[in-house]
Amino acid sequence: MLFDKLLSDVTYDDIQELSYEKIDESMLLDYKQELNDTSIIKQVTAFSNTKGGYLVYGIAETGKGGHPEYIKGIDRDTNTERLEQIILSNIVPRVSVQMKKIPIPDTDRIILVVQIPEGQNKPYYNNHDKKYYKRYNFSATPMDENEIEWLYQSRFFGMSKLDRYVEEAIFLSQNRIPHEIQLNGMEGHVIITPLKIDGQMFDPSPDFGHGLTDLHSNRTSGCTDYLSGPVMPSKFGIKWDDEHYLQNKDSVNKVEIHRNGVVHSMKRCGSYKPEGSKELDDDSLACNLLQTIRFTASFYSKISYMGKVKIMVKVFNCTDSFLTDGKIRSTEARKCDSEEISIERQWDSWKLEEDHVLIARDIMDEVSNYYGLWNSRLFEEQKGIISYGK
Template sequence: MFDKPLSDVTFDDIQELSDEQIEESMILDYKQELNDYSIIKQVTAFSNTKGGYLVYGIAETGKGGHPQSINGIESDFNKERLEQIILGNIIPRVSVQIKKIPIPDTDRVILLVHIPEGQSKPYYNNQDKRYYKRYNFSATPMDENEVEWLYQSRFFGMSKLERYIEDAIYSSQNKLPHELQLHGIEGHVVVTPLKIDGQMFEPSPEFGRELMDLHSSKIKDCHGYLTYSIRPSKFGIKWDDGDHLHNASNKVEIHRNGLVHSMKSCGSFYKENYIKRFDDELLACNLLQTLKFTSTFYSKINYIGKVKIMVKIFNCANSILTNGDSDNNDEMKCDSEEVLVERQWDSWKLEEDCVLIAKYIMDEVSNYYGLWNSRLFYEEAGVINYRGSYE
């Protein structure tokens, strides 16, 4: 159960916990009944420790014991209400996965709640005004020193991530001479865990090819996004077009710490009339592809948690948005040298929500050009759709 996505967990996995007499631990807790107050407390504790699983509908042999019976809970509880209870009572907001697992030949279910380790510790239970940790098979209040240490770690981690992104990705772009920047507009898409400590995978040509094959199975033609040129880099693995003219090439790179970076040209400079054109569709396509590719990458390395999504555009001052309007329309001109848009999302929802995420980001990018919304998205029957093609 612990080595597969939550969507693949079945009742057989729950039965195995009982058959193998798997005891409660730092990452596993059995509960016989579902209680709104208790789940807030338990989720807070797991988030502040190492993450883990809450399994409702199981009676254990005692504190820290193994399953004694699988009785289940009533199947008619409101899953959405439960999610809102968790989201509305824990600060900052946590990310949990919830699944109902039917018990064969009954009208009852097992409720499985997966809580990833929090990346913005400490988490605060706003219902009873306490911080909790997982200790000795239960949720235990944290002392002041523990809370202070987690706050220090959070703010240090955030500044470390910002420095890493600046040094690893953006600093080389800022150092380009002005005459080289005139060759076009560059759009960078970065998706990264909020914590970047440690190594999540071992770079190798085999890993790169396997990841490319997995992405190709989801995308009809991914070769416009990933090239056949798989190379090692100082950060991990990169796919690039081999064109290093002016120190700027289209590339996709995955870092050992789980960061994904895609850089694509998304505009041109025309010397004959001194006009820069920004192609928002190229940027949106790159963003959508990167979200899907990152989802595939995280599935392969079994990463689950909050991620930061960043879109940064360089050299866009005085550029005109390419959307069929006149080049001389001042309302469509950007007056900023750089554009930066950020969002946070759950890693396991990147593929499912990729169009929604892209709309939010591209709407904000369009604001820089004097537009309320991006022309590339529309809503139909309550569903956000993308007008272009990225598959």
């Protein structure tokens, strides 16, 4: 059914099932016969300010709050790119949605399904009619002042809570890594997290960990290199840990997913050379970043999470380091004059897989800026297509 699948996998049979099973409208579902620009702004605002959900256009329901009476469809030439632009231009902060056209067999009509994530920067403002809306009693209802104020407070404290959690749960844990490992190398951290981290997003178990390992392995090559070691429980959730890293000074490899949806990968990405120089292996860092983005996309698809995420890259112990690909030092790069490299981006969770090379190229370009280079030498772009050049 519609709720049990990725939107890309939804078919006309799933739409028919809504009718056969007499699925009523709810907090998460609304049927509309016709598509209207003003209405879609209002409905998307309301869903974003509540729990997210689905708008299904082209269905006549039995009444307010009712189930589908018949499938009518809308014009197959409906311009979804135009609709997305209307939504982006009229809701503040910006809201990203997913849309899919589903052809109705033997007709020239379609069903349009719009999937709206629960907003993580609530409240969202409908700039078209100057109101805040919420989903209530099967419709978009204006919010009162107290509700609006509470959401603004939640947004402010939620962002502070995320920053505090990442600092305490991840970066302060570096104090537990043996001192000689910290001094003799450079650890690269990639963290991808929902902007809102309240609650538990999955139940840690061996079955979940093995299932996620298999899912990621089927989607990417080199998974065994990324997920080093067996899946194990951790105090935060599940981890894949190189259990020998404490004894092996050349190995620091860990991938961990937290119950609240945080994904953390820590890999060695630089070291001291015999001649006394310190070098950042940007190829190793880029590989970790690319794999972590794709692994996180697999994880979020498995738990059906949809929303904005923050992508963070941090490298410690960078002062006076050079840039290398692990074998050859860049002759153009200069020494890094910062103790740490710190880069952040925000992205839509459902675009991580599609955009993983674009995201990594953008971040690695900024890493290169720390060494006096405009762009990363690891990526190429030809005819608008970006590729990882290693």
